[in-house]
Amino acid sequence: MLKGQRGGMLRSYALIAPMFVFLLATFLWPVSMILWRSVSDPELRAALPATAVELSSWSGQGLPPASAYAALASDLVKVDGASLASLSRRLSYENPGFRALLQSTKRKLEAAPAGTTPDLVALDPQWGANQTWQAMKRAAGPVGVFHILSALDLRQNYETGIGPSRPGAALYRSIILRTFAIASTTAILALVLAFPLCAFLARQSDRVRNLLLLMVLLPFWTSILVRTTAWLALLQDRGVINTLLMDMGLIDQPMKLLYNRIGVITALVHVMLPFMIFPLLAAMRSIDPRLFRAALSLGATPFYAFRRVYLPQVMPGVMAGALMVFVVTLGFYVTPMLVGGPGDQMISYYIALYTTGTLNWGLASSLGLILLVITLSLYAIQNALLRRSGVGLR
């Protein structure tokens, strides 16, 4: 009996194993690798191992001990070009002058007579500055919060504590806020448009509903790129909408519809609408229309019945649709890139830029991590809300 049960268990594990392996290989593993890069800081340790040890024990205040200077001098002589190049790139995130500093110092050290250890500060006065050494310490790894702090426009200063990475820096925080603003506006507008449509569709016969749904789906089946390009043709200064309105004499100057927030939101809502319609329609169709009648028969005004009977039951659909639209929109890249202005680019644009454009994977991963954390918290909040209202996933 027990043996048979165990066999059954094994069989069920075997059944889900391929899916699990697939998920592991295509999702969990790559995602954890990417996330690992947001805290991993290996370049300095690889290029200057002795210096890294010295930096770890230094407080970061004032100047490091003489032993650190000695370690750096010997490390710099030994380091190969490839490692130094990687380190230069890593340190250029702090100060683009680091490559020149490292390479000139290395050259001068190599030129010095054998057996002597030149004074680094004499070779370049930058080695006598606390900030130079702080930058090195922040990169000393093997793990660190430099990239994550950078993604929040912050920098750790060992003398003054955590502060802005540049005076008045708020770039990534404003991008994150902007991303959330665009995603929530899209979700709300999609809801406003989808709600009456779904309420109407839910009451139609299957034939009519399927026909109308097909019309909703047709754009859904078109590539996002094509749809977005269609918006370009519609919204541009001499596009269909502006031409029409100007021909009708409603406006003299073309309205600015493209390369700004209006264009982005319009195109995003259009792309996202099916994600709202399907959960909402499913929720509405699952509601017994007789419940509304029952509420009326019990004396509720239509508005009261809508608020207390219909709405609470549609809520899971509303939440599911809104969250779906919100989360998918958070990751949007192509649409804002094509129809938005520079002030409308969302976080994925910068993640892509740093991943493929500038190879700053630490910053890209940190931005991704922040996005993931915020998305997961929202999901948790939504689930908690739904559970409290008693209609959540049970």
Added chain:
Amino acid sequence: MTDRPIVDPAVPSIVSFRAVTKRYDAKSIVVDDLSLDIVKGEFLTLLGPSGSGKTTTLMMLAGFEWPNSGRIFMDGQDITDLPPHKRDMGVVFQSYALFPHMSVADNVAFPLAVRGIAAAEARRRVGEALELVHLTGFGDRRPGQLSGGQQQRVALARSLVYRPRIVLMDEPLGALDKALREQMQIEIKQIHRQLGVTFVYVTHDQDEALTMSDRVAVFHEGRIQQISPPVEIYNRPRTRFVANFLGETNMLPGTVVSAGDGFARIRLGNDAVLRGRAGDGIAAGQEAVLVVRPEAISEIHAEANTIEGTLLDQLFHGDHVRVRIAISGGQTVQLKLRPQACAGLPPAGQTLRLSIPAEEALILA
């Protein structure tokens, strides 16, 4: 006939339909020129097959459907165009229609909340209502956690808790199994007696109609065929439809030979002439049917008002035996006998004479 006329101004009515017609399109008339008075405090059942207009009538009363012509009055006030939430009626649906996102107590409290009744008072009345339907202690559960019968009791409690003057029920027991249905019938009947509220009850189940009602209105093709107390409906059907729809019946066609004095004689296909009570407008010479319940044909070998036939078979049902007898002319007559009464029956294939008591036979047009 002794039953009340369909519209009787002398009876204190709470609701009156006056010449109400409802059609969905030019061809299909769902309710045809209906006039109906519902008596205060009565248990009225609207009975009929599906599509007969009984549910539409109820929905017009509840305010979910609107008549194409005619008016509906409640306590003398025209409510034809009044929206449902202003009618102060309780409605119980076949699907229970409980709000799945609310607890049982909140469901029952819903109509009280709508009316702005204070929480403490509402709690007290919810408790009473749940007690009435034997569900005390179930207030915190969700409707999904209850059985069908329990859910229907919650729906009942919800429709009663705010003391509506009239409670409408649309096949409320249709989804329940037979045993549960019979128990609920008794309970609903008890609640009706206890509260004295007017109940209008729609069903297609004749047993239910006969068991529970003070009066039964039989619907057919959008018209009320007959509205009478259950005993009268059963024993004195006024049309072939009513006779056929309620209970089992034997119908023997023939030609009326003579009529008068409330009785008539009919000549059947085999030339036998039988006597029975005359229905409305029966006159000599017209085609008619003799209607007689199987349990009424009890005497065998008797002399008066008899018919001859051949015994086909007998089926034992425990409390009774069904006997089928072929009479000449191709007709089959069914008898329902007590088992003891079958001792003297001849074997199958033998002829015998059946006695049909004239008091219990009806001759209908």
Added chain:
Amino acid sequence: MLKRTKLLAASLLACTVCLASASARDLVIVSNGGTFQEAQSNAIFKPFTAKTGIKVVEDTWDNGIGVIRTKVEGGDSGWDIVNAESEELEIACQEGLILPLDIDKLGGKDNYVPGAVHKCGIGAAIYNHVLAYDKTRVSAVPTWADFFDLKKYPGKRALRASPKTNLEFALIADGVPLADVYKVLSTPEGVDRAFAKLDTIKSSLVFWTAGGQPMQLLASGEVVMTSSFNGRVTNAINKEHKPFGIVWDKSLQTADSWVILKTSPNVDKAYELLKFAGEAEPQSHLPDVQPIGITSAKAVGMIKPELLADLPTAPDNNKDVLQINDAFWIDNIDTLTARWAEWSAQ
């Protein structure tokens, strides 16, 4: 059950072995696919095989230094020669992922146009970031100074949504000589100066991200001038007959290069191919399909004049251009991108 697992493991192992056993393999060359690679294949790879009998296997990739890193990390993984972009060349060279090349084995430095020879790579294709304009609305051939002059030519302009190239253009427009552009840009004041110049036309700027957008923006009348890759402008003029103009003077030039992965087991064959690729005769056929700037100095004279006129390497087009300084951008891209993002969003 256990038997089956073993069998599976064995067959997996066998597969790995059969892959590994392909190490004595043909020469594999990797480029960007499409008509670009078609041109390379017709002009270089096929004639090379015909001439030497060395079989060439083609593969394609979509760029990314990470790909090169992965390909090199675990030893030879099947690639020998790769068509790399300039930044990939620079980083891969710094990190030692690709071999330093002996230019003398490739025909010598003088065999190539200036800028095509790098320590670790040899020019494969040259293209420019040029100024393109709508002839119907801009009467004379504009300069970058005109691009930044809203009074002279009113209307919107489009620039790539990236600091790279735009800061250079801004400084050029502000009168910095080509030779000094990166010197100026390496100072904080120089960066401020470039952004200040961009500020003067900010209200009229539209930004493009995909290579196809500039011509679309010009065609729809949204802008009067734009920066663009030269090939897109030439195609719009020649194939779609648009009334556009292209300005070669003071354009920014960059090159794709052939590189040899350090793990290549076919280094000698790879040199042979690259030497052949640098010869004039095969190179002269490269622009037949699309206006690829050629890197052979001698081939320039062999190209049909009507094709030559559209090439970045035509003497007329090539006389006043600035090589994009990849080392500068590798060091500064993150800082300047952050500043660019802040500036452009304001």
